[in-house]
Amino acid sequence: xxxxxxxxxxAVKEVQDVTFLTAKAFASMFRRPFYVRDILTQMDIVGxxxxxxxxxxxxxxxxxLTLQSSxxxxxxxxxAFTGQLVAVSLVRELGPVLTSLMIAGRVGSGIxxxxxxxxxxxxINAMRALGTDPIKKLVVPRxxxxxxxxxxxxxxxxxxxxxxxxxxxxxxxxISANLYLARAWNGLSYMDLFGGLLKPIVFGATVAIVSCHxxxxxxxxxxxxxxxxTQAVVVSSILIIIFNLFLTRLILVYTR
Amino acid sequence: MTTPILAxxxxxxxxxxAPILNGISFALFRGETKIIIGxxxxxxxxxxxxxxxxxxxxxxxxxxxxxxISKFNERRLxxxxxKIGMVFQESALFDSLTVRENVAYRLYELGVDENEIEGKxxxxxGFVGLEDAIxxxxxxxxxxxxxxxxxARALIDEPEIMLYDEPTAGLDPxxxxxxxxxxxxxxxxxxxxxxxxxxRMRDAFTLATEYATNGDGQTTFHTEDNFICIANTRxxxxxxxxxxxxxxxxxxxxxxxxxxxxxxx
Ligand SMILES: Nc1ncnc2c1ncn2[C@@H]1O[C@H](COP(=O)(O)OP(=O)(O)OP(=O)(O)O)[C@@H](O)[C@H]1O
Ligand SMILES: [Mg+2]
Numbered sequence: 001x002x003x004x005x006x007x008x009x010x011a012v013k014e015v016q017d018v019t020f021l022t023a024k025a026f027a028s029m030f031r032r033p034f035y036v037r038d039i040l041t042q043m044d045i046v047g048x049x050x051x052x053x054x055x056x057x058x059x060x061x062x063x064x065l066t067l068q069s070s071x072x073x074x075x076x077x078x079x080a081f082t083g084q085l086v087a088v089s090l091v092r093e094l095g096p097v098l099t100s101l102m103i104a105g106r107v108g109s110g111i112x113x114x115x116x117x118x119x120x121x122x123x124i125n126a127m128r129a130l131g132t133d134p135i136k137k138l139v140v141p142r143x144x145x146x147x148x149x150x151x152x153x154x155x156x157x158x159x160x161x162x163x164x165x166x167x168x169x170x171x172x173x174x175i176s177a178n179l180y181l182a183r184a185w186n187g188l189s190y191m192d193l194f195g196g197l198l199k200p201i202v203f204g205a206t207v208a209i210v211s212c213h214x215x216x217x218x219x220x221x222x223x224x225x226x227x228x229x230t231q232a233v234v235v236s237s238i239l240i241i242i243f244n245l246f247l248t249r250l251i252l253v254y255t256r
Numbered sequence: 257m258t259t260p261i262l263a264x265x266x267x268x269x270x271x272x273x274a275p276i277l278n279g280i281s282f283a284l285f286r287g288e289t290k291i292i293i294g295x296x297x298x299x300x301x302x303x304x305x306x307x308x309x310x311x312x313x314x315x316x317x318x319x320x321x322x323x324x325i326s327k328f329n330e331r332r333l334x335x336x337x338x339k340i341g342m343v344f345q346e347s348a349l350f351d352s353l354t355v356r357e358n359v360a361y362r363l364y365e366l367g368v369d370e371n372e373i374e375g376k377x378x379x380x381x382g383f384v385g386l387e388d389a390i391x392x393x394x395x396x397x398x399x400x401x402x403x404x405x406x407x408a409r410a411l412i413d414e415p416e417i418m419l420y421d422e423p424t425a426g427l428d429p430x431x432x433x434x435x436x437x438x439x440x441x442x443x444x445x446x447x448x449x450x451x452x453x454x455x456r457m458r459d460a461f462t463l464a465t466e467y468a469t470n471g472d473g474q475t476t477f478h479t480e481d482n483f484i485c486i487a488n489t490r491x492x493x494x495x496x497x498x499x500x501x502x503x504x505x506x507x508x509x510x511x512x513x514x515x516x517x518x519x520x521x
Contacts, residue, residue, distance in 0.1 A: 033365075118350075125310045126348035130362045130409075131334050 018213050021135070025143050025209065028136045035137055042145035046107050047152055053102050054153045055160045061094055062086060062161025066168040070175075082173070083180040084187030086165040091188055091196040095158040097244050100203035103150060104236040108211040111142055112232035115215025116225035124216070134216075143208040150204035151197045158196065195251040202247060203240045210236040259322040261286050261449045262307065262417060267316035269302055276302055278497030280316070286416075287447035287488055289439070291460045293519070294494030300453040301345055303494075304419045307451065308342055309333040320417070341410030345421040345453075347402040349394040349409070355381070356390045359409045366413070380408040383438055385431075400427045407435065411442075418442065418450045424459045436462050441475055443488060444468040457520060464489045464505035493519070 069085045115138060118124050124134050162184055169175040214232035218224045260283035269277040276299040284290050292300045305311045306318055309325050317324045320336050328336065349358050357364075359377045368376075381387050384404035394402060407423055420439065424432035436459055442448040444467050454460050465480050467487045480487055491508050493501035493516065501508060501516055511517065 033367075121351075122344050122346055122348040123350055125305070125308075126342075126344055126350070128310055128330075129308050129337055129340075129342045129344075131337050131365050132361075133330065133334075 017217070018209060021139065021213050021216075022205075022209050024135050025139045025212075028133065029140050029144070031136070033136070035141055038137060038141040039144050042141045043149055045110070046103065046145045047149035050103050050106055050149075050153055051156065053106060054099050054157045057098050057102050058090075058095065058157030058160035059164035061098060061157075062090060062164030063168045065089060065094065065161070066165035067172065070169075070173050079173070079175065080179060081183060081187075082169060082175060083165070083183030083185075087162055087184035087187050088192060090161040090165075091158050091192050093244070093248070095154050095161060096196055096199035096203065097240065099154045099157045100150060100200055100207065100240045101237055103146070103153065103204070104207045104211075104240060105233055107146065108207045108232045108236045109229045111208065111211035112215040112218075113225055113229045115212060116218035116228040117222075119216060119218050120221055120225060139208070139212045139216075142212060143205060146204035146208040147201050148204075150200035150207075154196065154200040189255070191251070191255040195247070195255070198251070199244065199247050202243060206239050206243060207236045210239060258285065260284055260319065261288075261321055262451070263319040264303070264306070265317045265319070267303075267306065267313045267318060269299070269306065269311070270314050275497050277306075277313075277494075280494075280497075280499060282492055282499065282502065284449055284451070286449055287443060289443050289450040289452055289463065289489040291463060291489060291491050292451060292453045292494065293455070293457070293460060293491060295519075296455070298494040299497065300494060301421055304342065304421055304451060304453060307419060308340060309336060339415055340417045340419060341413075341415035342419040343403070343406045343410050343421055343423050345425075347394075347399075347406040349402055349405055351394045353394075354390075355386070355392050355394065355397070355405050358394065358405060359412055361409060362413055376412055377408075380412045381405070383411060384408045385434060400431060403427065404431070404435070407438075414446070414448075416449060418448050420450065420452045420454075422454055422456075423452075424454065424456060432456075432459060433462075436466075437468070437477060439463060440466055440468045440477065440487075445470050445475060460491070461505055463487070464491065 066082055066086050069089075070079050070082045073079045073081055073085065115124075127134050127137060165184070166177060166180055169180040170177050211232040214228040214235070218228040220227070263283040264280050267277055267280040268275055280303065282290065292303060294300055302311070306313055307320070309328060313326050316326070318326045320339065323336070325333065325336050350361070353361070356377055359380055360373045363373045363376060377390070378387055381390060384407050386401060386404050386408065389397060389401060389405070394405070397405065403423055410418065423439075424435050427435065439450065439452065440463065443450055452460075452463060464487055466477055467480060468475050468477050490504055491501060492499055493508075495515060500513065501511065508516065509520065
């Protein structure tokens with residue numbers, strides 16, 4: 001398979017399978033047994049495991065964003081508004097999207113390769129043979145982990161971004177820290193915060209479902225695992241970027 | 257006549273365009289063992305997966321204790337699978353779990369008490385001579401050890417039906433003898449119904465000619481002589497999606513069929 005489903009029929013089938021997986025995952029989320037230990041392990045992997053990556057991404061994005069926006073704002077004589085522009089861009093768009101993309105790369109690939117190798121070594125069949133529903137044991141914990149930890153990671157990225165911006169403001173642009181922070185804080189509305197948290201929840205679910213789906217329909221041995229892994233990252237990244245447009249539109253309509 | 261514990265009726269299974277199984281029918285009664293032989297790729301593992309409900313037949317029915325499971329959904333299959341233990345061809349141990357957790361897996365799923373689990377795990381590992389490996393990870397085990405852990409995992413809650421997919425492949429003679437004796441004991445003392453897939457005719461004939469008796473709490477093994485047939489085991493041979501032989505070892509050995517003769521040679 002290449003970067004896109006070849007035939008329309010295959011594409012429809014794929015969408016159908018993903019929809020079924022999503023429905024099954026949500027339906028079995030509320031039925032016993034609950035694999036609490038697996039959920040916590042996954043939350044640890046997604047949340048704690050991605051912290052460094054996410055914080056670095058946030059910091060440097062905020063820093064560079066500050067440099068660029070101050071340059072533009074200077075031409076309008078509005079350099080004092082740098083803080084506001086940086087905070088709003090970060091919280092609304094860059095924080096959620098970049099964090100989710102990083103996690104799609106880090107966690108999505110992990111999920112797809114883990115489930116893929118479990119499938120080709122018959123561990124999934126063994127699990128079913130021992131009376132476990134793989135969706136409940138494998139998919140649900142990963143779905144819960146990404147949807148709960150992505151908003152947390154996004155908040156971390158946003159905070160680090162604003163700190164990164166603060167650094168460049170103070171040391172490069174010579175804007176006072178108080179002014180920058182006050183503008184940043186006052187520039188944000190509750191709706192920005194809401195939208196900035198809704199997005200990572202949706203993106204987190206996207207990463208988990210797409211990656212689990214790719215892993216669980218691996219074929220062709222070890223080579224197939226590599227293919228599934230790549231696909232999981234590519235498809236979830238693209239979906240994040242596309243969904244972001246729709247979510248942004250939706251949020252903007254409702255915040256007016 | 258009592259109902260068979262396990263039966264297939266005109267089962268057809270396709271992978272792609274080719275039928276791998278093309279009209280398979282057989283029945284197994286309590287305490288009986290069926291040895292499935294056949295060339296590589298003839299569909300032996302597929303039969304076991306169908307019995308376990310891990311895959312569905314394209315046609316035909318599969319009966320477990322009289323119930324047709326071929327149309328069961330996953331949730332109903334769970335209760336069927338509870339009665340069946342399966343040893344996978346490639347062991348299929350969970351590599352993120354220790355040997356202890358692998359063997360105990362089913363008991364955890366059933367919510368058995370922690371203290372009870374430890375004893376049962378040790379007992380089950382004792383059967384296959386691997387108590388020492390209890391804290392190891394699967395990646396630290398040899399292929400043969402993995403297979404024995406897989407056997408211990410399948411045996412832990414004493415299922416009524418056991419499916420063995422080449423449990424002795426690649427094992428040394430001493431260990432495979434131990435495993436054969438374990439399977440014979442389960443069949444003759446515990447009346448476990450079994451399906452045993454193998455390439456190794458020597459193990460197959462051991463299973464078909466030896467039997468176990470239990471006296472004074474001591475299990476002893478005997479070899480039946482050539483004229484009577486005590487061991488409760490029949491052969492089933494697959495070729496081109498069909499059963500080309502079904503019967504006891506004596507008949508199999510005397511078969512005039514060219515393909516079978518070549519296979520036994
Ligand atoms: N998931 C699958 N997808 C496509 N083809 C499959 C699948 N599983 C099995 N097959 C095909 O079905 C046939 C039978 O496979 P099976 O594993 O049952 O053989 P086997 O008799 O157990 O062989 P062996 O002795 O080598 O283990 C093989 O030709 C294999 O290529
Ligand atoms: Mg096989």
